[in-house]
Amino acid sequence: RAKELGGNQAGFFTEELGEKTSRQMLLESSLRQALVKGEFSLFYQPLLNLAEGRVVSLEALVRWDHPLAGLTGPGEFIPLAEETGLILPLGDWIFREVCRQVRLWRDLGLSSFRVAVNLSPRQFNRRGLADHLCALLAERSLSPDDVELEITEGTFFTDDGSFEMVEELRRRGFRLFIDDFGTGYSSLSYLRRLPVTGLKIDQSFVRDMADEPSMRAIVRTVIELARTLGLEAIAEGVESDEILRLLREMGCPVIQGYWLSRPLPPDQIRPLLDPGRRFP
């Protein structure tokens, strides 16, 4: 896990009984302060278009460098932030930080990719979201076309206005993906009505594709479904040559996973962004 986060986790917490609760309590009590203290940062993970062999976007993934708990992944604090409402100021910080970073890259002449931002249900269902995001983009002379938004299926169960929000964001020029597709309780009929850009097939299906024919069938079917509906498909969690080969065979347009790169800080992701750079 520590390796996955790209840093070394402090050995402060052991695997003793009750570890989780004390760790959770620690995180909870310091979450509010963390934003002020500047303890959050963003890592970026590339998404590869297989036909072109080119990085077409980067997903921004938030990290919290807690003084005691060490580098901490979003799985541990995003739910907490969502519960407490802190996700709104944190989400704003994340989006602003993405805009700042994209502006830096654009000024270096790096413009062949977008940056994907995850939005939790509470952020997504906030009134005036489209105006708000456009205003933050404009602060850096960017437009909706410079980013992509990712939401999970669960977003549609927390608010009746989610469908309209998707429509409005699309009208305003945002690209929108359903993240972790296949793990929620969505019906297939809503997909037909929903004007999203594409689907990110959850890594749980992709990971087990090599060994389990049933998983292979699911992934193949989702890729075909996406193609039929005119949606883009992205396979998450691609770790091996074998999985990559299977996805190529299935005509999967875009992949993301450790096979290409782990999430990395901006300076380390930089070499992957050279316009002429191609991947096998």
Ligand code: C2E
């Ligand atoms: P996600 O949006 O589905 O992001 C993909 C997660 O899979 C990331 O975990 C990434 O590090 C991990 N991953 C990527 N490739 C591989 C692979 O090949 N193998 C394996 N085993 N894992 C891989 P991470 O960074 O821990 O993020 C977890 C979740 O936290 C994200 O899932 C997303 O739902 C949420 N999250 C992350 N950043 C943000 C953010 O800025 N805002 C919000 N609201 N949620 C965020």
Ligand code: MG
């Ligand atoms: Mg995501």
Ligand code: MG
């Ligand atoms: Mg996902």
Ligand code: MG
């Ligand atoms: Mg996820």
